[in-house]
Each structure stands twice: as C-alpha cells, then as structure tokens.
Amino acid sequence: xxxxxxxxSPLLSFFNILFLLExxxxxxxxxxxxxxxxxxxxxxxxxxxxxxxxxxxHLTLLTRRGKGAVAHRTSFFSETVWTEFTPLAxxxxxxxxxxxxxxxxxxxxxSKCLKDVSGDGMHHQxxxxxxxxxxxxxxxxxxxxxxxxxxxxxxxxxxxTGATQGLLxxxxxxxxxxxxxxxxxxxxxxxxxxxxxxxxEPVTIPLIPPTEKEDTLTxxxxxxxxxxxxxxxxxxTKAILINTPHNPTGKVFSKSxxxxxxxxxxxxxxxxxxxEVYEKIVFDGNxxxxxxxxPGMWExxxxxxxxxxxxxxxxxxxxxxxxxxxxxTPMHTTQQYVSFCVASPLQEALALAFNKxxxxxxxxxxxxxxxxxxxxxxxxxxxxxxxxIFPDSTYFVLANTxxxxxxxxxxxxSKQPFRRDYDFCRFLTTDVGVAAIPPSCFFTESNxxxxxDLARFCFVKTDEDIMKAGERLISYMDDIHNRG
Numbered sequence: 001x002x003x004x005x006x007x008x009s010p011l012l013s014f015f016n017i018l019f020l021l022e023x024x025x026x027x028x029x030x031x032x033x034x035x036x037x038x039x040x041x042x043x044x045x046x047x048x049x050x051x052x053x054x055x056x057x058h059l060t061l062l063t064r065r066g067k068g069a070v071a072h073r074t075s076f077f078s079e080t081v082w083t084e085f086t087p088l089a090x091x092x093x094x095x096x097x098x099x100x101x102x103x104x105x106x107x108x109x110x111s112k113c114l115k116d117v118s119g120d121g122m123h124h125q126x127x128x129x130x131x132x133x134x135x136x137x138x139x140x141x142x143x144x145x146x147x148x149x150x151x152x153x154x155x156x157x158x159x160x161t162g163a164t165q166g167l168l169x170x171x172x173x174x175x176x177x178x179x180x181x182x183x184x185x186x187x188x189x190x191x192x193x194x195x196x197x198x199x200x201e202p203v204t205i206p207l208i209p210p211t212e213k214e215d216t217l218t219x220x221x222x223x224x225x226x227x228x229x230x231x232x233x234x235x236x237t238k239a240i241l242i243n244t245p246h247n248p249t250g251k252v253f254s255k256s257x258x259x260x261x262x263x264x265x266x267x268x269x270x271x272x273x274x275x276e277v278y279e280k281i282v283f284d285g286n287x288x289x290x291x292x293x294x295p296g297m298w299e300x301x302x303x304x305x306x307x308x309x310x311x312x313x314x315x316x317x318x319x320x321x322x323x324x325x326x327x328x329t330p331m332h333t334t335q336q337y338v339s340f341c342v343a344s345p346l347q348e349a350l351a352l353a354f355n356k357x358x359x360x361x362x363x364x365x366x367x368x369x370x371x372x373x374x375x376x377x378x379x380x381x382x383x384x385x386x387x388x389i390f391p392d393s394t395y396f397v398l399a400n401t402x403x404x405x406x407x408x409x410x411x412x413x414s415k416q417p418f419r420r421d422y423d424f425c426r427f428l429t430t431d432v433g434v435a436a437i438p439p440s441c442f443f444t445e446s447n448x449x450x451x452x453d454l455a456r457f458c459f460v461k462t463d464e465d466i467m468k469a470g471e472r473l474i475s476y477m478d479d480i481h482n483r484g
Contacts, residue, residue, distance in 0.1 A: 073197045080189060081441040085425065089435035095469040097377075097457045098425075098435040100247075100395065102312050104369075104462055109360065110311055110353050117348040127341040130332045131159030131320070135347045138354035139305075139320050147293050155325040158332055159342050163277045163306040163319035168194050170239075170273050170302055170321070173334045175200040179238035181273075184224065186248055186442030186451065188275065191241060203232050206447045207249060209454070210389060218390040219250030219398070220286070226260060233264055239271040240264075245278040245288060248398060248439055248456045250391030252286045262294045271327070272297065277306035277319070280363050282393045283371050292323070299324050302331070307350050312366065312460070316346045370395055373459040373466060380470035381457065384477040395460040398439065402453035405480060420452045428455070432476045434469045 082099055089096040096103075117123050130136065136159065140151035151157065160166040167190060175181060177199030183191050185204045192202045205228050210221030242261060244253040253261075265272050274291050282288045292301035302323040308314035321331060335341075357363060377397050381388040387400040401424055421438035429435040437458075439451040459466060 073199075076196070077193065081437060085429065085435055085437060088426070088429050092430050092433065094429045094433045094435045095461075095465055095472065096435045097459070097461060097465070097469055098429075098437045100314075100458050100460060102314060102460045103465055104312065104460065106311075106313055107362065107366075109356055109362070110313060110349075113352040113356070114345070114349040117345055117352060120348075123345045123348045125344060127159075127344045127347060129336045129341055130154065130328075131157060131342065132344065132347040132351060134351035135159060135354070136320075138351045139322070142354055142357075143322060146290060147298075149298075151322070152325070156322060156328055158321040158328050158335065159347060160304075160319040160321060160335070161339050161342050162308065162317040163275065163304045164190050165339070166304040166319045166321045167191070167273070167275070168197075169331045169334050169338065171195055171198040171200060172338075173330045174271060174327075175238055178236065180234060180236040181238060182229075182232050182240040182270075184242065184246070185444060185447055186439060187241075188243065188247055189442060192444075200238070201236070203237070204444050204447070205229050205232055206443070206450060207246075207251065209450055216390050219246075219392045220252060220254070221389075222246075222249045222251045224257075229260070230264065233268045233270070237268055237270050239273055241273045241275065242291060243275040244291075245276070245282055245393030247278060247394050248396050248437075248442055250389070250394045250396060250398070252282055252288055252393045255287075255289055258289055258291045258294060262291060262297050265300060266296055270300070272301040274301055274303040276303055277309045278394045279305065280310045281367065281370055281395060283367070283374065284392065286392045288393070299326075302327050310363075311350070311353060316343075316350065318342055318346055318350055370460070373461070373463070376463065376466050377457060377459040377470075380466070380473060384470075384473040385481065386455070386473070386477070395458060397457045397459065399436075399455050399457060400453050401455055404477075419448065421454055425455055433472045 085098045086096065086101075088094070089098060133153065136153040136157040139157050140153040144151045158166070158169070160169060171181070171194050175195065175198045179200045180203050181195050181200050182203045182205060183195075185206050187204075195202050205224055207222045207224050210217045210223075213221070240261060242253065242258075244258075245251070246253070261272070264270075272291060276288070276290065279288050290303060292298050292303050302321050305320045305322070307316050307318040321328060374391060374395070374397065378388050378390060381397060381399045385403060387403060389398045389400065391397050401421075404424075406420070406424060419438065419440055421440050425436045425438040436455040439454045439456050440448040443451055457469075
C-alpha cells in the first residue's frame with residue numbers, strides 16, 4: 001500500500017488489514033528491519049499518527065500469539081520530534097535552539113543545596129510516597145501565598161518524577177476507557193499518548209495563530225473559539241487540560257478565558273488538570289492566574305509544577321501536583337504502584353532551594369535573565385526577516401516564515417515529502433547551522449496546517465549560543481535577500 005493511496009483512502013483514520021505475513025519475528029519495525037524467517041501469522045494495523053506528519057504511518061505488527069507482541073495501548077507510538085532534530089543538530093554541528101534543553105549554568109546556590117544534603121545517609125533511602133515532608137512543606141508554604149489560603153502539605157501535595165509523570169498519574173487515576181479529555185492545541189507532545197494509553201479520548205480545541213495588526217504581534221494574540229469550546233463538552237467529558245503559560249505559543253491565558261473554562265467545568269461537573277510548569281517565566285507584567293484559585297475551582301482542579309522549569313534543573317525530574325485531598329490522595333495511591341517515590345536526595349535539595357528563594361530573589365533574577373535572552377533572540381529573528389511573535393511567557397519564540405523565499409532557499413536541499421515546517425527546520429539545521437523545531441508536531445493531523453509557516457526557537461541558552469545562531473541566520477538570510 002503506497003503512502004499516497006493511504007492518504008486518499010476514506011478509511012484514513014483507522015483500519016485493519018488481516019493477512020498472513022511470513023515472518024518468524026513476533027514484531028518488527030518495517031522501516032528499519034527486514035522480515036526474518038517464516039513462522040507466525042500477524043495482524044497489521046495501519047493508522048496515521050495523531051500528532052505526527054501526514055503520510056507517516058505506523059505499521060504495527062500485533063502477534064496473535066507470541067509473548068513479545070507490543071500492547072495495543074502503545075502500538076501507535078513512534079519516534080518523537082526530539083529524536084530527529086537533536087541528533088540532526090549534533091551531526092551538522094548546528095546551534096541547537098530546538099529542544100528546551102538549557103545550556104546555561106545552574107545557579108551556585110542550587111548546586112550547593114545538593115552538595116549540602118548529600119552527606120546525610122537517610123537522604124539516600126526511600127521517601128514517603130507523596131513526597132519528603134521537607135519538600136511538600138516547602139511547596140505548600142510557597143503556594144499558599146499565591147492561592148490565598150492554607151495548604152496541608154501531606155494531603156494537598158504529591159511529588160512526582162517530573163511534571164510529565166504528574167500528567168500520567170492524573171490520567172491513570174481518573175480517566176476511564178471512553179472518557180473524553182479536552183485539550184487545547186498546540187500541546188505538549190505527551191498529552192495525547194498518555195490520555196490514549198489510559199483508554200481516554202482526546203477532544204482538541206485549536207488555538208488560532210495571530211494575524212497581522214498595527215501593533216507588535218504577541219503570543220497573547222493566539223485565541224480560541226468560545227463556541228468550539230462549549231461544543232467540546234459532553235456527557236463523556238471527564239476533564240479539561242489547560243496549559244498556561246502555554247508551550248509552544250507563549251500565551252498566558254487571561255482571567256476572562258480562565259473564567260469561561262471554569263464556568264464550563266462547573267456546569268458539566270468536570271475535573272481540570274492545570275499544567276502550569278512555566279509559571280515562573282511570565283514577562284512584562286503579564287499575570288499568571290492559577291485557575292484553582294478562582295471561585296469554586298479548588299475542589300475540582302489538580303495543578304502541576306516542575307523543578308526543571310522553575311529552577312532550571314531539567315535533569316532532576318521532580319514535579320509536583322497540588323489539589324484537594326479527595327484528588328491528591330488517590331494519586332498518592334496510584335503513585336505507590338508506579339515509581340513508589342522520587343529520588344530522595346534531590347527532594348531534600350529542592351526543599352532547601354525552595355527555602356532559600358524566600359529571601360534571595362532568585363525567581364526575579366532568573367526572570368530578568370530570560371527576558372534579556374528573549375529580547376536578544378527576538379531581535380535576531382526580526383533582523384533575519386523571520387517575523388517573530390513576541391512571547392509573553394515561557395522560553396520559546398515562534399517565527400513566521402511565510403515571507404521567506406523557501407523555494408529559492410531549499411532548491412538544492414534533499415527533502416522528505418512531509419510538511420513545510422519540517423522541510424524548513426530540517427534545512428535550517430543542515431544547511432544554515434541553526435536547529436529549530438517544526439511546531440506542527442504539537443498539533444493533531446487535522447489542524448497541523450495552522451503551523452505550516454511557523455518555526456519554534458528556544459532561548460534558554462547561553463548568550464554565546466544565541467549570538468552564534470544569530471550570525472548564521474542573519475548572514476544566510478541577507479545572502480538570500482541580496483540574491484533576490
């Protein structure tokens with residue numbers, strides 16, 4: 001079956017083909033491996049990826065018998081965008097502005113916190129399932145100032161292995177097969193696979209990219225249809241997932257938008273999962289509002305945070321979930337059968353770091369540093385004629401490439417026949433020496449066209465990296481412009 005035939009098929013969304021395949025393997029990847037000796041009958045499931053590229057189909061071999069068969073719930077997984085672009089950047093010695101992998105130094109006080117706790121032998125042993133008392137107490141003390149009411153550290157906080165595991169714990173704990181979860185797109189690429197692994201069905205609401213206006217386009221100009229959102233709720237809706245500050249757009253959801261979401265959640269009696277990992281990176285007086293702090297929302301909301309984003313320590317993989325006891329306690333119960341606990345010395349170090357931020361001004365200093373890097377990268381992209389959208393939060397800039405002469409730029413490039421933003425970002429990495437991410441990977445197939453003209457750049461990098469990328473981008477774009 002050819003790729004084009006699949007694309008034109010009215011059964012594009014999902015179909016099964018049963019046939020005898022002569023192979024002795026219980027499963028194999030048709031793209032990378034050749035079939036072994038004849039032995040077993042297989043079922044092949046041919047389906048398009050929900051969040052990948054058009055025409056990139058997953059041929060999953062489900063063995064009718066054989067213990068090595070991949071489970072149905074993971075049969076649609078494929079390599080993520082990160083497994084392509086980071087190695088591609090390394091191979092071509094490109095400045096990597098694609099992945100949100102910081103290249104800046106960790107503040108010395110955080111490193112010292114880890115060193116200070118490492119000598120206590122008990123800090124290297126198992127922790128309480130919900131988190132070390134020192135850490136949950138520090139988190140509760142930090143956030144009760146923002147929520148405006150007291151938090152019970154042991155009942156209202158759950159420590160997780162990164163915020164990504166916090167997402168999965170929520171879905172595993174509350175989502176039943178057939179339950180619907182509303183998600184705004186573009187989205188963090190773990191959302192949909194995790195929902196589907198738990199038997200849930202994602203229902204997506206697209207954020208619409210901003211169009212031209214007299215003033216500077218900012219990330220807060222991304223918008224959504226209230227009618228679409230209202231129509232997304234049904235009797236099957238179990239939860240709505242809201243990511244604010246939003247990756248990859250940088251949008252900070254306004255109070256009126258959050259109040260609309262809150263009113264619909266209360267009207268339909270649904271849970272809310274608030275992914276707020278970028279809460280400490282909000283610029284220029286924009287206000288981040290915890291949706292859980294709105295009237296009537298605490299009792300139905302679980303809020304996720306991340307040490308990787310808050311403290312710039314992505315390798316520590318410590319996140320937290322905050323919510324009412326009747327939601328957090330079941331997540332504690334699920335946690336004991338998953339990872340049981342999170343790395344004890346890192347929890348103790350993070351607890352110490354949280355305590356120190358009460359008087360050392362770290363979060364404000366970090367915000368000012370990121371604002372400077374944002375302004376630097378924004379100016380570079382503007383000078384390179386890439387029409388950046390000014391980000392109000394997070395550490396990413398989306399640039400609009402529609403005005404670039406891509407045909408001229410990539411006429412000699414060897415391209416795979418997938419999608420415009422992928423073609424451009426591959427070319428940028430291999431030929432210009434600057435890696436960016438194609439944002440269509442954060443959309444469903446039906447809405448991927450909204451990202452066709454966009455590229456995402458990350459500025460949680462050293463000034464030297466950003467300037468080096470700028471030199472390459474501006475030099476190349478000036479050359480193309482002069483040729484034209």
